[in-house]
Amino acid sequence: MNDATPAVEIRDLHKHFGRLEVLKGISLTARPGDVVAVIGGSGSGKSTMLRCINMLETPSAGEIAIHGEAYAMRRTRGGLEPADRKQLQRIRAQLGMVFQNFNLWPHRTVLGNVIEVPVQVLGMPRDEAVARARQVLDRVGLAEKEDAYPAHMSGGQQQRCAIARVLAVEPLAMLFDEPTSALDPELVGEVLNVIRDLAAEKRTMILVTHEMGFARDVASHVVYLKDGRIEEQGPPEQLFGDPHSPHLQQFIRSIA
């Protein structure tokens, strides 16, 4: 595989819940090093699209490939489902997801959360996992907190721990699902700063966000979703500076 292989490739993705069609044919490519920001109003399908990338939602139709490897899918009555559990687990282990509500494991310490996947899924020796966990915790500014339990930390600290948990698996691509939406306003900055640093390192990420200023700063590519379709996409300067779609113009005005 060379660098031209897309880290994440989505082809003609459809998703419906019952009769409600949430995604109506989305195609999107993230090459290694890309920082793709996905913006759009609520109900536009941006979170659903993100969750299809690691099959937390199963597509109704379409194809998704991670680093050139497409998920093996089989047809069901309502759509598709992963056909190869081993492959699914292997691909998932290469994608790190940061959730809106952190979703840390409350019965494990910060360190326990960060070493869990390397040890339990990737089979890394514990010592090595701990050493690596300490490095990534240091990167997100939680070196002092390794023995704390998530419930005893602020939302910003919890989300930084969740980012460390993702960094510990050295993912091919990081998926962020509105990582600052559940945070108190004064805690948003510390999380965005961590993500900004990671973007500067050219880590591949797909970022669903409401933070327009942030998207404009860090993204290499911005995608605007409207009613389950990509209505406009391009470099941030173009999308925010000179939007063509009237919906996007209105959306940007309403946020600003």
Add this chain to the structure above:
Amino acid sequence: MFDAIDFSLLALSSPGWGGALLAGFLRSVELAAGGYLLGLVIGLLGASAKLYGGRVLRDFAEIYTLLIRAVPELVLMLLFYYVGTDLLNKLMGAMGREGIDIDGLSAGILVIGLVQGGYATEVIRGAIRAVPPGQIEAAQAFGMSPLKVLRRVTLPAMTPHALPGMANLWMIATKDTALLAVIGFSELTLVTKQAAAATREYFLFFIAAGLLYLALTLISNLGLRWLERRARRGLPAAA
């Protein structure tokens, strides 16, 4: 009447009944512990069947918990014991083997475990449902296998929710052993009755038995409190 109580009747060796009482007590603890553990296993399986099983498994678990919770425990115990051993013997006979004699302890554990399992299924099902789905989703998103998700996330995360209910079930298990006296198990209650009848000292022996049950409860409480503190590590203090 109190001045006539002869405490020497509680002596450990004959003619005292203390030794017999303690043996009965130990038997009660064995029955309770065995039945409780069996109930815990059945509960885990039953809850998994109800939450993750296909239709057949789900219906089966549903009928099981319905029956267990609808019929009085004493009736269930009589049913399981007499009908159960009868069926087993007939089955063995049909297979051309000799009828087997299930020893009393196993039979008692089986009977208590089957009753406990019905309640444990519901306690554990509720506890698993109390785990925020996001924690399980995160484990799946990182590529954990379903079994590993269960072992590393679902079970430890549901434990603090299950403990109060499961602690209750342990208390009930210790007392349900007394019902086995009806079937003729030499557990604490039956032994006490025999001792009391033989010596006509009902007051002395039933008070002694009551104190033994109480002691078991108090010791259990210490253990359960420790377990709950441990399981709740990392959870915010209860509001």
